[in-house]
Amino acid sequence: MSQTKVKKMLFILSKGTIENAYAAFVMANGARMEGIESEIFFTFFGLEAIQKKKLEHLRVATVGNPAMHMPTMLGGLPGVEALATKMMKKEMEKLDMPPIGEFLEILSDSGCKLWGCKLAVDMFHLKEEDLIDELDGIITIGDFYNRADQEGTHLLFI
């Protein structure tokens, strides 16, 4: 039915802003919906998206983001980042975009594998219990490359 040559998508999420997390999640979920395998490797600040206590508090970056069309000075004022995030979440809800926690459940139930980066987990002194229950394991980048085990596998860094 599907004409695509893409068989498997491997994502590396290295950033902890809400827009980057959603970019990875929408693409990983979109792959599964097309019958393409998908996996996400959370590293560095991307680990924020799979920490139980932090995942619902991801924010959009208002400083250093020209596409916000907001003076950098203004973006740095207290509360601006929170306000921008609130507005973005409201728009996402209108489009039926699930919140981060629910999105992770959907991804896991869809068969998308979720991995924590061992190096970053050690660096941030995180324990397994700090991370979501849906996590498939904590692995090295080498292990993750080994997940690219078939023709038509692509790897994307976010």
Place this chain on the structure above:
Amino acid sequence: MRKLIAHTEIEVNEEGYLTDFSQWTKEIGECIADENGVCLTDRHWEVISYIHEKHNKDEPLSIRGIKKSGVIDVKEFYSLFPGGPLKKATMIAGIPKPKSCI
């Protein structure tokens, strides 16, 4: 595009989705399922009737909607319609492919 399904000439688009839902019958659904390697059980039909219900109410289908449906969970949905569940289920149900990215 015309296609012969279950001994009936049906209008479909280039991807194989029915363009006129009034032409859909259970037999046609079964034939499309068969072509897609899905063997329909009572459980599949429950999902298809949920999809028809949503379609009749003009409510868009999404994977999140499936999760909240109370009819089926995401895991089972993927196991019933392997390899693109919403795409396959809507094709079998005779309605257009969902346009949503989620």
